[in-house]
Amino acid sequence: AQSVTQLDSQVPVFEEAPVELRCNYSSSVSVYLFWYVQYPNQGLQLLLKYLSGSTLVKGINGFEAEFNKSQTSFHLRKPSVHISDTAEYFCAVRKRTNAGKSTFGDGTTLTVKP
Amino acid sequence: EPEVTQTPSHQVTQMGQEVILRCVPISNHLYFYWYRQILGQKVEFLVSFYNNEISEKSEIFDDQFSVERPDGSNFTLKIRSTKLEDSAMYFCASKGDGDEQFFGPGTRLTVL
Numbered sequence: 001a002q003s004v005t006q007l008d009s010q011v012p013v014f015e016e017a018p019v020e021l022r023c024n025y026s027s028s029v030s031v032y033l034f035w036y037v038q039y040p041n042q043g044l045q046l047l048l049k050y051l052s053g054s055t056l057v058k059g060i061n062g063f064e065a066e067f068n069k070s071q072t073s074f075h076l077r078k079p080s081v082h083i084s085d086t087a088e089y090f091c092a093v094r095k096r097t098n099a100g101k102s103t104f105g106d107g108t109t110l111t112v113k114p
Numbered sequence: 115e116p117e118v119t120q121t122p123s124h125q126v127t128q129m130g131q132e133v134i135l136r137c138v139p140i141s142n143h144l145y146f147y148w149y150r151q152i153l154g155q156k157v158e159f160l161v162s163f164y165n166n167e168i169s170e171k172s173e174i175f176d177d178q179f180s181v182e183r184p185d186g187s188n189f190t191l192k193i194r195s196t197k198l199e200d201s202a203m204y205f206c207a208s209k210g211d212g213d214e215q216f217f218g219p220g221t222r223l224t225v226l
Contacts, residue, residue, distance in 0.1 A: 032213055043205065043219040045158070051213050090157060094215070099145050099169040102207075102215060104157040 002027040002093050006105035014113050015083055021076040021108045023091030031091075031093040033074040034102070035065055038088045050074060061085065086112045116140040118218035120206050126224045127196055135221045139208030144170045146189045147207040150174070150180065157205065164191065173222060196225045 007022040025031065033050040048059025055067040065076045074091060091105040119138045127133050137147055137153050148160040162169040163181055180192045189208075193200055207215040 034214075036217075040145040046214065046217075049214060092157075094213075096213075098209075099162050099164045101147065101159040101162055101170055101172075102149070102157075103159065106156045 001102040002031060002095065004030075004040075004091050004093055004103055004105035006091055006108050008108050009106065010109045010111065012111045012113060013081055016080045018079050019077065019081050019085075019110065021086060021089050021091075021110065022078065023074045023105060025072050025074065025091070025093045027072075027093060030096045032096060033065075033067060034089045034094065034095075035059065035063070035074070035076050036092060036094045036104075037061075038090065038107075041089075044090070047076070081110070081112045083112050083114060116216075117206055118206055118216050120204075120218040120221050122221060123219070124222045124224070126226065129198060129225055130195050131198055133193050133223065134203050135193075135206075135223070137191070137206030137208075138187055138191045139189055139206065140210065140216055141187070143208035143210040143216075145209040145215075145216045146170075146181075146183070147209075148191045149205040149207065149217075150202040151220075152202045152207065154198075160191070160204075163226050179183055193223075196223075 003026045005024045013019045035047040036044040050067045058064045063078050089108045092102045094100045094102045121136045132154045146163040151157045161171040161175045178194050182190050202221045205220045206218040
């Protein structure tokens, strides 16, 4: 079984400040890792994913994440946030099988203040 | 760019009524999924579907739920007798040969 823990339920930050959203996971099998963003009343948009290879992955909107196998973490970072980054962010893992389901964390609400 | 579509965007129904949520996955995809998100909560897996049968289902996916791929393009989720607690956003997803699941925009189900 897989589980995902997002360590911060809410992260308030000022515009142009850096931000890190933390994600830890647990799995007995090898998994893929994902970050999704959800704007109010909208669906899930993929920000970035880790499948294999380089542990630092870059995504859309200036976000990046680093996979740390020993710490089973996949923290999301952005060096300078904008007001438009205000949204809900979900970390997810998926078993490395064709039909594997995704398991999501509880989400982190990022609020960017002017 | 191909995308997963879902209809309707919002469905309002009375408790005890049957609802069918519809999804059109990306055309060459073979793996299909339903997830739900109760307001303010995380996204939860309901069921996965491949080769015309259920691959995996969660504890939430009880006898009140069923899925079907009635033709070559649609993938449906049926709730036979809706309860108040079924009110949620329901997301369809599909996957091809790659590693990424593509999510639809969701259907908001409101049970009164």
